[in-house]
Amino acid sequence: MKKILLIVPFLLTGVLLVAVMADDDEDHRSIGRSIGDVAVSKDATYIKECGSCHFAYQPGLLPKRSWVKMMNTLDNHFKDDASLDQKTTKYITNYLVKNSSDNAMDYKRSRKITNSISVNQTPHRITKTPYFIHKHDEIPKKIIVQKEVGTLGNCIACHTAADRGIYSERAIKIPNYGRWDDD
Amino acid sequence: MKKQLALLIVSGVLANAGGFNPSMQGYIDSLKVEAKKSNNSFADFNAKRGELIFTSKHIGKRGREISCASCHGANLSLSSQNAFTNKSIEPLSPRTNPKRLTNVQDVQKWLKRNFNDVYKREGTPQEKGDVLYYIKSK
Incomplete structure (x- = not known):
């Protein structure tokens, strides 16, 4: 047991090194402050209820005001009926708020998304946040509309590790295109 | 009372030959009571009527012509894809996917949502029962 305890710090250092190396985006100032891209969603209820029809977007991809607004309008959720019973709605709203981007500023993407949105705006879509738009504005439309995407x-169609909260360039593989290099 | 109970158990067992679990059977029975209220000649749900509800196309909530099969596929024993988000959907057939039609809350949730998405209104108790019989028959 003692031996294992001795190994743990080394293992953690390894994980941190990998995390820093994977952090290959343009803003290197954030290295050292981030504990990851986005916190992984682990809540079984959230994954079941919000991941049946689409990718279970991490709560850290939108600020709490966006989640609250969304959870109040589930009967018309991007023109779909995604309504839930009261108890589940309340539970998921709490989960989303607690883990929202503005409550997860230690995570690089959460912080960048939060900072990119002006305070008087409440984006309804992750894809409409200024940070997201900026990161995706050079992708040709034909890549997006192809049936695999x-x-x-x-997200997961190109960000192969999106379900693990990893959105680094290294983990991108666009169907029928390959890796994406922003430089 | 005893006779009624016995009858209930017998009918439960018989219906179970079709394979609904007790809580789902309870839901089906409550739908039957409701269906009878609005249709005096109602006898039982019907998979054939359910098939029509499932496969007929309507201008849905998003303004596009869709049916239930647009996302769930024509063959219910195969996986399919959400027509709008491309997310894969596990087979609806309880024979291939035994989790289907086992949880009343889930069933109620999806019937409400999906009737609204395809028909732009909630389904009637009879329509809901017909669709459930259709899915069960697959």
Whole structure:
């Protein structure tokens, strides 16, 4: 047991090194302050209820005011009926608020998304946040509309580790295109 | 009372031959009571009527002509894809996917949502029962 305890710090250092190396985006000032891209969504209720029809977007991809607004209008959720019973709605709203981007500023993407939105705006879509738009504005439309992707909201189609909260360039593989290099 | 109970158990067992679990059977029974209220000649749900509800196309909530099969596919024992988000959907057939039609809350949730999305209104109790019989028959 003692041996294992001795190994743990080394393992953690390894994880941190990998995290820093994977952080290959343009803003290197953030290195050292971030504990990851976006916190992974682990809540089983959230994943079940919000991941049946689309990718279970991490709560840290939108600020709390956006989630609250969304959860109040589930009967018309991007023109779909996504209504839930009261108890589940309340539970998921709490989960989203607690883990929202503005409550997860230690995570690089959460911080950047939060900072990119002006305080008087409440974006309804992750894809409409200024940071997201900036990061995706050079992608040709034909790559997006192809059937393997469909919409910019289909994160996992290109961000192969999106379900693990990893959105680095290294983990991008665009169907029928390959890796994406922003430089 | 005893006779009624016995009848209830027998009918439950018989219906279970079709394979609904007790809580789902309870939901089906309550739908039957409701269906009878608005249609005096109602006898039982019907998979054939359910198939029509499932496969017929309507201008849905998003303004596009869709049916239930647009997302769930024509063959219910195969996986399919959400026509709007491309997210894969597990087979609806309880024979291939035994989790289907086992949780009343889930079933109620999806019937409400999906009737609204395809028909722009909630389904009637009879329509809901017909669709459930259709899915169950697959």
